[in-house]
Amino acid sequence: MLSAADLGALWLTLKLATTVTLLLFMLGTPVAWWLARSRSRWRHPVSALVALPLVLPPTVLGFYLLVAFGPHGPIGVLTQSLGIGLLSFTFPGLVIASMLYSMPFVIQPLRNAFEAIGERPLEVAATLRAGPLDRFFSVALPLSRRGFVTAGVLGFAHTVGEFGVVLMIGGNIPQSTRVVSVQIFDHVEALQYGQAHALAGGLMVFSFLVLLAVYGSQPRLRSF
């Protein structure tokens, strides 16, 4: 039922979602930690910035990225001077766009998990002469692993479901920017409903199973 092009789009989507989730863990964890612990007056502006992609239409992000990635945009000027050309219509460009798009879905659950730990366990660890890094890795991380699962699943799933931003900056290139959501759109446009059903139905089942696994493995987790 699935053509080689469909499988290519599926593989590309999984690659994109995995890359984006891992990168967001690396960059988002320190930000979430800072947001949960800091009393700085910059806390609120940064929180608002992080949550911005939640409320913005994808077209706003897509439009600004298209302009910024262009040869005269700030990112385009930088990437050209580094000799890597323009990021629009490329897989790395899609990764950056998806990281912005999925950022709140990773940082927010992590921040909630870090806040839920409270000061007490960390203070106890400090009296046992655990340094800041040791406190984070030996105390905070294990206590907030549910937050990490939630953040990972949401970041991954949200990137799989991305469409508007990809449509605006992707250029629909097989193997590098034609992800599943765009492939389904093209099938529908070209009246290939059979192929659209196969992909769309498969995605529904996949998403349901992922969410089911998450809810099932965490009995006390009621909602995200």
Next chain:
Amino acid sequence: MSCRLFKFLLLPIILALTTLPASAGSITIAAAADLKFAMDNITATFRKAHPDDSVKVIYGSSGKFYTQIRQGAPFDLFFSADIGYPKKLARAGLTASTPRAYALGRIVLWSAEVDASKLSLEDLVKPSFDRIAVANPQHAPYGERAVEALKSSGVWNQVKGKLVYGENIGQTAQFVRTGNARIGIIALSLALNPAFASRGGYATIPTRLYKPLIQGFVITRHAADNPLAKTFAKFIDSASAQAIFKHYGFARIPAGTAP
């Protein structure tokens, strides 16, 4: 509520609100993205003669509109970039008029970064053109013709890996306009617009390289009882509408090719 209040105050308001739409007509037009500037101009001219009527235009790819109308989209007229789509609708019994050709479209090579007026399709093999924007040939007629022209000029194998696809010809022009693609193949009607023409330059692509792009329109079955749709269809044949098409680079349909 007292009966008098209803009779003297609310009743006239209700009557006014409910009868207003009946006196003024309303049409919604689905138009191919290459018509953006020409159709804006044509509807503005039409509105001057019909100030009480409402004319709405939505732009997109012809293939998308074809699919949407098949699924019952409430469009009254469909201006396609290729008469093939209106003909298919007619065969499916979804139209209220015979599909008619209104203009002949042309494709051009356009860049916002370099002067493309001296360039030809053969220049696209140069490494400096690392991305070439075309409309998606699966559902945008202008993309289909662009691919045909690249194939018949013999550069297809060298350039196919450099193509980036816009959802419709309007988005394709945006890819070029923002410089994300250094060059692209777009509609002459878009390249002639001042917003695009002020940058770079364009070169028309010889018509022998692609099948004639006969643009056709049709009144949909949805507008079977809408007199304004027929009025607008008649207006398309008028000298003033034809002059606007000509202004935006559309050629008249040569006698004999019209269906």
